[in-house]
Amino acid sequence: MTAAYLHIPFCDHICFYCDFNKVFLEGQPVDAYVEAVIREMAIMREQYPQEKVETFYVGGGTPTTLTAKQMEKLLKGIRTYFPMAQDAEFTMEANPESITSEKFKVMKEYGVNRLSMGVQSFNDKILKRIGRIHTSDQVYEGVKLARDAGFENISIDLIFRLPTQTVNDFADTLTKALELDLPHYSIYSLILENKTIFYNLMRQGKLPLPSEDEEVEMYALAIDTMDKFGRKQYEISSYAKPGYQSQHNLAYWKNDHYFGFGAGAHGYLHDNRYVNHGPIQHYLAPLEKNQSPIIYNNEITNRNKIEEEMILGLRTMQGIDLSKFKFKYGKPVTDYYDIEIKTLQQKGLLKLEDNHLRLTRQGTFLGNEVFQSFLFN
Numbered sequence: 001m002t003a004a005y006l007h008i009p010f011c012d013h014i015c016f017y018c019d020f021n022k023v024f025l026e027g028q029p030v031d032a033y034v035e036a037v038i039r040e041m042a043i044m045r046e047q048y049p050q051e052k053v054e055t056f057y058v059g060g061g062t063p064t065t066l067t068a069k070q071m072e073k074l075l076k077g078i079r080t081y082f083p084m085a086q087d088a089e090f091t092m093e094a095n096p097e098s099i100t101s102e103k104f105k106v107m108k109e110y111g112v113n114r115l116s117m118g119v120q121s122f123n124d125k126i127l128k129r130i131g132r133i134h135t136s137d138q139v140y141e142g143v144k145l146a147r148d149a150g151f152e153n154i155s156i157d158l159i160f161r162l163p164t165q166t167v168n169d170f171a172d173t174l175t176k177a178l179e180l181d182l183p184h185y186s187i188y189s190l191i192l193e194n195k196t197i198f199y200n201l202m203r204q205g206k207l208p209l210p211s212e213d214e215e216v217e218m219y220a221l222a223i224d225t226m227d228k229f230g231r232k233q234y235e236i237s238s239y240a241k242p243g244y245q246s247q248h249n250l251a252y253w254k255n256d257h258y259f260g261f262g263a264g265a266h267g268y269l270h271d272n273r274y275v276n277h278g279p280i281q282h283y284l285a286p287l288e289k290n291q292s293p294i295i296y297n298n299e300i301t302n303r304n305k306i307e308e309e310m311i312l313g314l315r316t317m318q319g320i321d322l323s324k325f326k327f328k329y330g331k332p333v334t335d336y337y338d339i340e341i342k343t344l345q346q347k348g349l350l351k352l353e354d355n356h357l358r359l360t361r362q363g364t365f366l367g368n369e370v371f372q373s374f375l376f377n
Contacts, residue, residue, distance in 0.1 A: 003251040007262030008060040016131035019193035021264030036287040038077035045081045055089045055248040064098040075110035089247040096134035096142040104149035114153040122176040155184035160218040183244035310374040319358030
C-alpha cells in the first residue's frame with residue numbers, strides 16, 4: 001500500500017505547543033505555494049508513474065486557511081496527478097474557526113470523504129491558554145456544517161495534560177466530545193517540544209502542568225470512556241467505531257510507503273526516506289525551476305526496517321503479526337529480539353497471544369520504554 005501526505009504550513013495563529021512546520025498566514029505567498037505543491041506532485045508522478053496511492057491526507061498547519069478558490073485548485077491538482085478509487089480514504093484537516101459551508105462544498109466536490117478537526121478541549125479558558133483561537137461553540141457549529149455538507153466520517157483531536165487542566169475538566173471534555181457521536185477520536189498527551197512557547201515557559205518554571213499521576217489517570221479515563229461508548233482503542237492515541245479506523249495512519253503504523261508533498265514534508269518510497277525543504281522560500285525556489293524540493297535522502301537498511309516494524313507495529317493494539325514478520329524478514333522476531341521480548345514480558349509490558357506480539361495495558365502507558373528496547377545498539 002502507498003499513501004500520500006500533503007502539508008499546508010499556514011496558520012491564522014500559532015498554538016503555544018505546536019512544533020510542526022508552520023508560519024503565520026498573513027503576507028505569505030499562498031497562491032505560489034499551491035502552484036508549487038501541484039508542480040511537486042507532477043514531478044513525483046513522472047518519477048513514479050506506476051505508484052498507486054490508496055489514501056491521501058492533507059494536513060498542516062491549517063489546510064482550511066486556504067480560500068475556497070485556493071482549495072479547489074489544490075484538490076483539482078491532487079485528482080489530476082494522484083487519482084484514487086472512489087471509496088479511497090481522502091482526509092483533510094480542518095480548524096473550527098476557518099471552516100465554511102463553501103469550503104466543505106469544494107471538498108465534497110473533489111472527493112474528500114473524511115475530516116479531522118483540531119479541537120483539543122471543550123473548556124474555552126483552556127483553549128485560550130494554549131493559544132487556540134476557536135471556542136467550543138465553534139466546534140459544534142463546525143460539526144453541524146460538516147454533517148449538513150454530507151460528511152459522516154469525522155474525527156476530532158483532543159489533548160490532555162494541558163496547563164491547569166484537572167482530571168474532572170478532561171472528563172467533561174470527553175463527555176462533550178462523545179455527545180457529538182463521531183466515529184473517530186484522536187487523543188494525545190501534551191508533549192513539550194523544543195522551541196515552542198510552552199517549552200520555554202516550562203524551562204522558566206511558569207507552566208502549571210498536571211502531575212504524572214494525573215496524566216496517567218487522564219489517559220486511563222480516555223481509554224475506558226471511549227471503550228464504554230463503543231470507540232475501541234486501536235492505536236496508542238486513536239479510538240474508533242468498527243470500520244472507521246484511519247486507513248492513512250494505519251499505513252504509517254504498518255510501515256508502508258508514502259509520498260510527502262509540501263514544505264518540510266517527509267516521504268518513504270522504495271527503501272528511501274526523504275525530507276523536503278522546510279522554509280517556504282527554500283521550498284518554492286527549486287520548484288520554480290521544475291526541480292525537486294527534496295533536501296535529504298536516507299536509504300533504509302534492513303536493520304532500520306526491522307526497528308521501525310517493531311516500534312510502529314507495537315503502537316497498534318493488533319501488534320506484530322509474527323508470521324508476517326518472519327515472511328517479510330526471513331527469520332522469526334526472536335532471532336533479533338529474544339532477550340528484549342522476554343524482559344518486557346517479565347515486566348508485564350508485552351504479551352504474546354494469537355501469534356501476535358502486543359502491548360499489555362500497562363505497556364500502553366509505558367510505550368516509550370517498550371519502543372526503546374527495540375533500537376539496535
